[in-house]
Amino acid sequence: xxxxxxxxxxxxxxxxxxxxxxxxxxxxxxxxxxxxxxxxxxxxxxxxxxxxxxxxxxxxxxxxxxxxxxxxxxxxxxxxxxxxxxxxxxxxxxxxxxxxxxxxxxxxxxxxxxx
Amino acid sequence: xxxxxxxxxxxxxxxxxxxxxxxxxxxxxxxxxxxxxxxxxxxxxxxxxxxxxxxxxxxxxxxxxxxxxxxxxxxxxxxx
Numbered sequence: 001x002x003x004x005x006x007x008x009x010x011x012x013x014x015x016x017x018x019x020x021x022x023x024x025x026x027x028x029x030x031x032x033x034x035x036x037x038x039x040x041x042x043x044x045x046x047x048x049x050x051x052x053x054x055x056x057x058x059x060x061x062x063x064x065x066x067x068x069x070x071x072x073x074x075x076x077x078x079x080x081x082x083x084x085x086x087x088x089x090x091x092x093x094x095x096x097x098x099x100x101x102x103x104x105x106x107x108x109x110x111x112x113x114x115x
Numbered sequence: 116x117x118x119x120x121x122x123x124x125x126x127x128x129x130x131x132x133x134x135x136x137x138x139x140x141x142x143x144x145x146x147x148x149x150x151x152x153x154x155x156x157x158x159x160x161x162x163x164x165x166x167x168x169x170x171x172x173x174x175x176x177x178x179x180x181x182x183x184x185x186x187x188x189x190x191x192x193x194x195x
Contacts, residue, residue: 087194
């Protein structure tokens with residue numbers, strides 16, 4: 001998890017996931033990777049909820065007889081996961097503000113300060 | 116008129132101020148329904164990379180609506 005975005009210090013990340021479709025699309029992506037790259041199997045795990053600085057958000061694992069195909073499949077999977085899965089990332093900044101990543105015209109929410 | 120169940124996610128939910136809404140609509144497509152929602156909910160705006168799902172299947176903005184459909188409006192995704 002990166003700790004800066006456009007000069008603003010990120011305190012934590014929040015991931016919102018729509019699981020039914022995330023799993024369905026995720027499985028479809030893995031099947032595509034198996035077809036395209038001839039790998040044995042692949043697995044992807046994505047966190048949801050609050051993540052602290054340094055936490056791992058997503059892991060992709062690939063089983064293959066050949067390392068070349070494995071790495072290409074892993075690249076394909078992470079690229080597709082980022083583009084297609086119903087998952088949204090909200091950055092919470094140290095100044096108390098928060099912003100949904102990738103949403104140009106979305107109003108950034110000014111969260112109530114807890115402290 | 117059809118009765119459909121709309122669900123907003125992430126930034127759309129915050130912009131609309133509501134997560135779930137049952138609407139009676141004459142919108143013919145998911146896209147038309149979203150346009151209608153932007154008129155109904157002042158804070159909700161168009162996002163070029165927004166996506167839509169109907170009854171837990173990824174759909175297109177031109178996809179037609181049926182009575183009882185659950186229409187999910189996704190703002191631009193940002194996973195990983």
